[in-house]
Amino acid sequence: MCFSPEADVVSAVVIGAVGVDTVRHVRTGAQWPLAVLPLLLAGHTFVEAFVWWGLRGDVSHGALTVATASYAAVAFVVLPVYVPVTVLALEHSPAHRLAEVVTLAAGVLCAAGLVAALVARPVTATPDGHHIVYHVHMYAGPVIIVLYLVSTCGALVVSGRSFLRWYGVVNMAAVGLLAWIATDAVTSLWCAWAAVTSIAVAWHLRSGGAGGQRVGRPALAGR
Numbered sequence: 001m002c003f004s005p006e007a008d009v010v011s012a013v014v015i016g017a018v019g020v021d022t023v024r025h026v027r028t029g030a031q032w033p034l035a036v037l038p039l040l041l042a043g044h045t046f047v048e049a050f051v052w053w054g055l056r057g058d059v060s061h062g063a064l065t066v067a068t069a070s071y072a073a074v075a076f077v078v079l080p081v082y083v084p085v086t087v088l089a090l091e092h093s094p095a096h097r098l099a100e101v102v103t104l105a106a107g108v109l110c111a112a113g114l115v116a117a118l119v120a121r122p123v124t125a126t127p128d129g130h131h132i133v134y135h136v137h138m139y140a141g142p143v144i145i146v147l148y149l150v151s152t153c154g155a156l157v158v159s160g161r162s163f164l165r166w167y168g169v170v171n172m173a174a175v176g177l178l179a180w181i182a183t184d185a186v187t188s189l190w191c192a193w194a195a196v197t198s199i200a201v202a203w204h205l206r207s208g209g210a211g212g213q214r215v216g217r218p219a220l221a222g223r
Contacts, residue, residue, distance in 0.1 A: 004130070005052035012046035015198060022202040033086035035205055038198035040082070044074045048132065055127050064125075072123040072134060076114040080107035080148055084155040087164060096160035103158065107151030113144045149175065163204050171197070 019038035026035045047070050054064025084104035091097045114136065121137045138144050153175065156168025174193050 005049040008045050008049035008052065012042045015045060016042035018199050018202045022205055025205040030089045031205060033089050034201060037086060037201055041198050044071065047071045051125050051132060055125065068123055068125045072118060072136065076136065077111045080110040080151040083152045087155045087159050091160055093160050099158040100155060103151050103155035106147045110144055110147035110151055113139060167200060
């Protein structure tokens with residue numbers, strides 16, 4: 001969970017197990033992106049263990065480079081697009097679908113900007129106490145940050161489903177708190193937080209949420 005490679009491995013195993021259970025409770029095709037999210041974040045957490053080991057010299061420099069690039073690719077390129085797509089797949093209201101298309105557009109622009117930054121100058125990782133600082137030399141940094149928040153948190157906040165709205169609000173608050181605690185460590189700390197809170201996704205699907213329907217019970221609109 002970003003505090004050490006051992007913590008990352010343990011967290012990845014636990015979250016991965018939760019993710020496997022989550023996909024077992026998928027009831028509709030639209031739920032698959034949401035159900036897969038814990039598995040994606042579990043893999044992301046596991047990759048950071050290799051970043052730690054590389055920084056400690058326990059694995060080769062090549063392994064460190066690959067792990068750092070992979071971690072950055074998921075955090076900076078995949079998530080800004082994946083989160084809006086996940087929410088969009090669950091929306092039925094035209095107004096909410098339009099709002100999600102806007103957040104998806106923000107995510108695509110954010111990912112494109114970060115891809116350009118990563119290609120121009122590869123991301124670097126440095127240890128700082130009990131977390132890792134990822135250095136990305138961004139163009140128009142403040143704009144990219146706003147687009148990132150709109151796509152990864154805003155997509156949830158404007159959802160038509162109450163669970164996702166509250167999940168987005170909590171994640172937005174977490175970003176603010178983590179930025180206040182350790183600005184340079186937001187990427188590592190928030191991704192760890194997101195992975196842990198993905199357990200809530202599993203609970204939501206198990207309870208028949210996100211458009212699912214339990215046998216013998218009507219689905220609740222807006223869940």
